[in-house]
Amino acid sequence: MEISGAEILVRCLQEEGVDHLFGYPGGAVLFIYDELFKQNRVKHILVRHEQAAVHAADGYARASGRVGVALVTSGPGVTNAVTGIATAYMDSIPMVIITGQVPTHAIGQDAFQEVDTVGITRPCVKHNFLVKDVRDIATTVKKAFYLAATGRPGPIVVDIPKDVTAAKCKFEYPETVEMRSYSPVTKGHAGQIKKALSLLMKAERPMIYTGGGVVLGEASKELSQLVRKLGFPCTSTLMGLGAFPASDAQFLGMLGMHGTYEANMAMQHCDVLLAIGARFDDRVIGNPKHFFDEKRKIIHIDIDPSSISKRVRVDVPIVGNVKDVLQELTKQMSGAAAGKPDAAALKTWWAQIELWRARDSLKYDRSSTLIKPQYVIQKLHEVTRGEAYVTSDVGQHQMWAAQFYKFEKPRRWINSGGLGTMGFGMPSAMGAQLAHPKDTVVCVTGESSIMMCIQELSTCKQYRLPLKIVSLNNRYMGMVRQWQEFFHGNRYAESYMDALPDFVKLAESFGHIGVRIEKPGDVEGALVEAFKRKNDLVFMDFVTDQAENVYPMIPGGKGLSEMILV
Amino acid sequence: MRHIISILLENEPGALSRVAGLFSARGYNIESLTVAPTEDATLSRMTIVTSGSDDVIEQINKQLNKLVDVVKVIDLSEGEHIERELMLVKVRAVGKDREEMKRMADIFRGRIIDVTDRDYTIELTGSGSKLDAFLKAVSRDVILETVRTGASGIGRGDRVLKL
Ligand SMILES: Cc1cc2nc3c(=O)[nH]c(=O)nc-3n(C[C@H](O)[C@H](O)[C@H](O)COP(=O)(O)OP(=O)(O)OC[C@H]3O[C@@H](n4cnc5c(N)ncnc54)[C@H](O)[C@@H]3O)c2cc1C
Numbered sequence: 001m002e003i004s005g006a007e008i009l010v011r012c013l014q015e016e017g018v019d020h021l022f023g024y025p026g027g028a029v030l031f032i033y034d035e036l037f038k039q040n041r042v043k044h045i046l047v048r049h050e051q052a053a054v055h056a057a058d059g060y061a062r063a064s065g066r067v068g069v070a071l072v073t074s075g076p077g078v079t080n081a082v083t084g085i086a087t088a089y090m091d092s093i094p095m096v097i098i099t100g101q102v103p104t105h106a107i108g109q110d111a112f113q114e115v116d117t118v119g120i121t122r123p124c125v126k127h128n129f130l131v132k133d134v135r136d137i138a139t140t141v142k143k144a145f146y147l148a149a150t151g152r153p154g155p156i157v158v159d160i161p162k163d164v165t166a167a168k169c170k171f172e173y174p175e176t177v178e179m180r181s182y183s184p185v186t187k188g189h190a191g192q193i194k195k196a197l198s199l200l201m202k203a204e205r206p207m208i209y210t211g212g213g214v215v216l217g218e219a220s221k222e223l224s225q226l227v228r229k230l231g232f233p234c235t236s237t238l239m240g241l242g243a244f245p246a247s248d249a250q251f252l253g254m255l256g257m258h259g260t261y262e263a264n265m266a267m268q269h270c271d272v273l274l275a276i277g278a279r280f281d282d283r284v285i286g287n288p289k290h291f292f293d294e295k296r297k298i299i300h301i302d303i304d305p306s307s308i309s310k311r312v313r314v315d316v317p318i319v320g321n322v323k324d325v326l327q328e329l330t331k332q333m334s335g336a337a338a339g340k341p342d343a344a345a346l347k348t349w350w351a352q353i354e355l356w357r358a359r360d361s362l363k364y365d366r367s368s369t370l371i372k373p374q375y376v377i378q379k380l381h382e383v384t385r386g387e388a389y390v391t392s393d394v395g396q397h398q399m400w401a402a403q404f405y406k407f408e409k410p411r412r413w414i415n416s417g418g419l420g421t422m423g424f425g426m427p428s429a430m431g432a433q434l435a436h437p438k439d440t441v442v443c444v445t446g447e448s449s450i451m452m453c454i455q456e457l458s459t460c461k462q463y464r465l466p467l468k469i470v471s472l473n474n475r476y477m478g479m480v481r482q483w484q485e486f487f488h489g490n491r492y493a494e495s496y497m498d499a500l501p502d503f504v505k506l507a508e509s510f511g512h513i514g515v516r517i518e519k520p521g522d523v524e525g526a527l528v529e530a531f532k533r534k535n536d537l538v539f540m541d542f543v544t545d546q547a548e549n550v551y552p553m554i555p556g557g558k559g560l561s562e563m564i565l566v
Numbered sequence: 567m568r569h570i571i572s573i574l575l576e577n578e579p580g581a582l583s584r585v586a587g588l589f590s591a592r593g594y595n596i597e598s599l600t601v602a603p604t605e606d607a608t609l610s611r612m613t614i615v616t617s618g619s620d621d622v623i624e625q626i627n628k629q630l631n632k633l634v635d636v637v638k639v640i641d642l643s644e645g646e647h648i649e650r651e652l653m654l655v656k657v658r659a660v661g662k663d664r665e666e667m668k669r670m671a672d673i674f675r676g677r678i679i680d681v682t683d684r685d686y687t688i689e690l691t692g693s694g695s696k697l698d699a700f701l702k703a704v705s706r707d708v709i710l711e712t713v714r715t716g717a718s719g720i721g722r723g724d725r726v727l728k729l
């Protein structure tokens with residue numbers, strides 16, 4: 001029996017086990033919406049802006065480890081989605097974005113709502129497709145899901161012209177997919193792993209530096225085993241938080257621009273560095289020249305060869321899936337020939353690290369009469385017993401959430417690291433909540449970021465998503481203001497948020513609960529009350545200290561040990 | 567250093583722009599780029615001449631391999647290889663230049679492939695530097711027009727780029 005391209009597409013999504021599809025309709029996708037209407041296996045979530053559809057699918061993917069799926073119409077639907085696609089691309093998130101296109105005969109005619117979707121999205125996708133024949137829909141969708149989730153994950157765009165969704169053919173979903181030009185590596189090279197092991201055993205000042213790859217590769221168990229077995233200090237990038245439990249004494253906290261003193265000092269002064277699923281970002285190692293003032297051997301495990309020796313030359317590259325490589329490494333370590341870490345050297349190294357740790361680089365004024373943002377996050381951690389899924393927007397509040405919410409498990413911390421997209425917080429929280437309907441989902445935000453996707457309060461109402469929004473309202477684009485204070489002579493050009501709405505009334509107007517908290521003494525009570533409301537979205541507007549800065553901070557162009565400290 | 571990179575890629579619309587886009591987005595240099603289908607119609611073969619430090623060339627190779635439409639990549643300049651480029655030159659061929667241009671074409675083993683009473687079109691193949699040498703050898707005001715394909719390259723002997 002022949003069925004339409006639109007029906008084929010929906011059947012493909014069902015075959016892939018897609019339970020939620022985030023989207024917004026329009027002319028080019030009407031046949032697809034018609035098919036969605038006729039079934040109930042794939043639940044469509046109607047957002048209020050296409051950027052939010054993609055962020056929500058992204059949050060769903062990050063929280064669940066499954067492929068997030070979004071559907072938007074041609075032209076403005078696509079251009080609105082681009083920010084979301086680029087956000088997912090920078091953080092390597094597995095997603096499939098289906099975009100409507102004008103009919104094939106109209107392509108290239110400057111038709112109504114035509115944009116060159118494949119061209120516009122090419123630099124910010126892992127791969128994209130334009131499907132010109134209804135007979136290609138099924139194999140293309142199969143390939144899209146396969147590409148999104150394997151190797152280094154990433155967003156895949158599937159652009160489908162309207163006439164292709166109307167055309168008919170027989171439906172058969174391929175069981176397997178084969179692409180001669182794509183074969184991601186999994187197992188690491190055993191010889192390289194052996195070399196790595198021997199370096200680790202000889203190390204006097206070893207350091208383990210982990211990143212988003214550990215979360216993406218579901219390797220937190222393997223990582224924890226290895227770190228404990230070695231007894232080495234461990235740090236994480238912003239993207240890897242939770243892969244190793246923050247409460248563990250071997251964890252030094254986050255490293256990088258706003259990392260802890262002990263993590264950055266240990267990173268700078270180690271003699272053997274084991275990098276796992278992390279890409280030596282400029283926000284992490286600071287000035288590479290300064291980084292190389294100290295000599296050290298670097299072992300780098302990554303599934304993407306292009307992440308290796310991109311910004312930093314490494315001595316032992318290991319291309320492979322982090323889980324497989326760590327398993328092999330642990331196995332070889334148990335072998336007779338492996339040897340043991342140098343206990344005496346390690347003891348001296350830990351003594352040094354404890355001195356750095358004693359510097360207490362995350363301290364802040366706890367006696368202030370103003371609400372300190374750090375305090376709010378600490379209380380949030382206490383009240384949610386560290387078990388919430390926490391998404392964030394971009395700015396100071398993001399850094400405080402990363403520093404003070406101690407993540408014990410992977411996938412609990414969801415933020416835009418690579419692109420730094422303001423507006424990401426609330427929509428990604430919607431996706432996380434749909435992935436985990438019974439769990440607590442919190443969005444930590446700032447009064448400026450939240451305004452970038454504020455319309456999604458309406459989506460939250462429609463689908464009864466009981467998010468807890470923690471807004472650290474400093475009446476500034478705080479992160480911008482901080483840079484202006486440090487590097488631009490206190491000239492706060494356009495970083496003050498004037499004419500802010502009354503967030504309590506705003507939340508109420510969307511049918512939610514809003515509260516404003518102005519005194520430190522009210523923080524805990526407000527949080528406790530809010531989290532009692534299991535079925536309601538509560539918008540908490542914390543009026544915080546306007547002058548607070550994020551410390552430590554490595555200024556641009558400086559090295560890891562050149563932090564500004566409080 | 568100058569490198570000549572050979573790529574086998576899916577003969578799909580858009581594959582070329584993925585490669586070209588990669589070079590411009592990451593600021594890699596392209597001296598020349600040629601592409602055409604191979605004996606297997608599903609594949610195209612591309613030759614890119616680029617230059618950069620060892621680190622940059624390593625990244626170019628890795629980034630090319632990462633493109634989903636790219637099937638295979640080799641850096642021909644890592645080993646023995648042959649390089650050829652085709653150039654067509656239209657020159658003025660009146661008066662004493664008519665004899666002179668014929669002579670120059672012969673010296674460079676070029677062929678005159680089109681003749682009018684005012685000009686010749688000469689076809690030349692060789693390495694890029696041979697073509698440069700020809701252009702240097704003839705006087706500028708005789709040259710009416712040139713077109714070059716950019717280099718194509720192939721490995722010597724057993725060095726074969728194939729599926
Ligand atoms: C305001 C702001 C401030 C910031 N400050 C900091 C800061 O202080 N510290 C900090 O760390 N970051 C900071 N960032 C984030 C920073 O910009 C980068 O996004 C982040 O450092 C990158 O993390 P990562 O190296 O873990 O890489 P990711 O982007 O998470 O990349 C993951 C790596 O793992 C690899 N990988 C993926 N899957 C696998 C697998 N299965 N097996 C093996 N490898 C795999 C990938 O190929 C990739 O190389 C900040 C961002 C913002 C917006």
Ligand SMILES: Cc1ncc(C[n+]2csc(CCOP(=O)(O)OP(=O)(O)O)c2C)c(N)n1
Pocket residue numbers: 393394395396397398420421422423445446447448449450472474476477478479480
């Ligand atoms: C879409 C977008 N535009 C601009 C920026 C630059 N930017 C980074 S942080 C920031 C200020 C964020 O302010 P707010 O949300 O109030 O957070 P705060 O830093 O005050 O906690 C800006 C404008 C960005 N990251 N994203």
Ligand SMILES: [Mg+2]
Pocket residue numbers: 395446447448472473474475476477478
């Ligand atoms: Mg703010």
